[in-house]
Amino acid sequence: MRLARRSTTAVLLLCVSLFAAACNSGGDNGGGTATDEKVELTFWSWVPNIDKVVDKWNATHPNIHVTASKQAQGDELVTKLLTAAKAGSPPDLAQVEYQALPTLVSNDVLADIKDKVGNAKSDFADGVWQTVTLGTDGVYAIPQDVGPMMLYYREDLFKKYGLTVPKTWDEFAATARAAKKKAPKSFLTTFSSGDPGWFVGLAQQAGASWWGINGDTWSVSINDPATKKVTDFWSGLVAEGVVDSKPMYTPEWNKALNDGTLLAWPSAIWGPGVLAGNAADTKGKWAMAALPQWAAGENKTGSWGGSTTAVTAGSKNQAAAAQFAVWLNTDPDAVxxxxxxxxxxxxxxxxxxxPALSTAPDFFPNQPDFYVTAKGIADTAAGFTFGPNVNVAYSAYKDAFAKAISDKTPFGGALDTMQTTTLEDLKKAGFKVNG
Known part of the structure; x- marks a missing residue:
């Protein structure tokens, strides 16, 4: 199934824009039937040591041999897949980030494997599975890893300043104000104009889904009420001066994490690795809790990051490839x-x-139940539909929100700019668009 009928010109335009701009099954529950003849599959992936997992498959599936090829990720891999598909030489399988799926599906790079994956859906949270269906009845990949969002906070400094862990975003705002009074040179956290994936996760938690697909017609709703709520919330805190507005992943941000200038960080499950690398002196001083909720008693989160295993439309062995993709991401030993x-x-x-997640990350020796807590959070991930021009929306976010911060203007105008830029780009690229 195609998400939209594209002209050759539109495909080339998208390629250019990309150059300019990341178990209950117990194994083979894929719908592909094993073949009597030996099948050779190629698999592009960036996961470290992926060959060790592939070796396990090859040792137990002599008729379906997989060769892993290490690749870069992000836009570089998307562009390489587009180029390989156009040349008629794509791999059989590829690791694809969730936000890149619509671009590749709309360019006929990926196969719809819904009839080849058996009951794999039951292995994943509903919100995660929705992301690989793109809002249609097709299935375009098998989820591999996810990035559920949570709140990291300096447990020692919260205790020192008499702060409580916020359970709602209203409480988060009150905590930000209280922290500023207790430690005037500090901030509860920062709002980053450099990290659109972070903002997407926050909007996702609030109920946003920026793109929609109905048949072959796309819609764009970046400035929907849910995202406006998130935008206005952070805009107000920045304007008050109780939340910083400097970007993440800078030397200044690293220093603020280390010296206590920043007391908390809404981030994702992979946060401990970042903290260990950028704020090593604070080991054992951070704790993790669920993201604050928009209404008391709710239990939802968003996602920041994650990827899938997809089968290419050009593969001559799609059933075998789908069988491997399901095994890779559901077999207990493989995962x-x-x-x-x-x-x-x-x-x-x-x-x-x-058992592989039975021990807390080394950076969190004070929270032995880290992954138990994380599991409960991950189960609440909301669904989200990405569109075929995520790169354009993300670029518009960086430009528009950075300008709003620099000009000290409300963030609502930046959100409207994102909406207009993304919608007009879809039209220009040749998609059928509602609105």
Whole structure:
């Protein structure tokens, strides 16, 4: 199934824009039937030590041999896949980030494998599975890893300043104000104009879904009420001066994490690795809790990051490839090896409480139940539909929100700019668009 009928010109335009701009099944529940003849499959992936997982498959599936090829991720891999598909030489399988799926599907790079994956859906949270269906009845990949969002906070400094962990965003705002009074040179956290994936996760938690697909017609709703609520909330805190507005992943941000200038960080499951690398002196001083909720008693989160295993439309062995994709991401031994050797947080619900995640990250010796808590959060991930021009929306976010911060203007105008830029780009690229 195609998400939209594209002209050759539109495909080329998209390629150019990309150059300019990341277990209950117990194994083979894929719908592909094993073949009597030996099948050779190629698999592009960036996961560290992916070959160790592939070796396990090859040792037990002599008729379907997989060769892994290490690749870069992000736009570089998307462009390479587009080029390979156009040349008629794509791999059989590829690791694809969730936000890149619509671009590749709309350019006929990926196959709809819904008839080849058996009951794999039951292995994943509903919101995660929705992301690989793109809002249609097709299935375009098998989830591999996810990035459920949560709140990291300096447990020692919260205690020192008499702060309580906020359970709602209203409480978060009150905590930001209280922290500023207790430690005038500090901020509860920062709002980053450089990280659109972070903002997407926050909007997702609030109920946003920026793109929609109905048949072959796309819609864009970046400035929907849910995202406006998130935008106005952070805009107000920045204007008050109780939340910083400097971007993440800078030397200044690293220093603020280390010296206590920043007391908290809404981030994702992979946060401990970042903290360990950028704020090593604070080991054992951070704790993790669920993101604050928009209404008391709710239990939802968004996602920041994650990827899938997709089968290409050009593969001559789609059933066998789908069988491998399902095994890779649902077989207990395969997923445990991915966790241990590749450092991922698995999308598989069963693996999230498996033995490979029985010990807390080294950076969190004070929170032995880290992954138990994380599992409960991951189960609440909301769904989200990405569109075929995510790169344009993300670029518009960086430009528009950075300008709003620099000009000290409300963020609502930046959100409207994102909406207009993304919608007009879809039209210009030749998609059928509602609105």
């Amino acid at each position: 445990a090896t991915l966790v241990r050797e590749g450092g991922i947080y698995p999308a598989s619900k069963a693996a999230q409480s498996g």
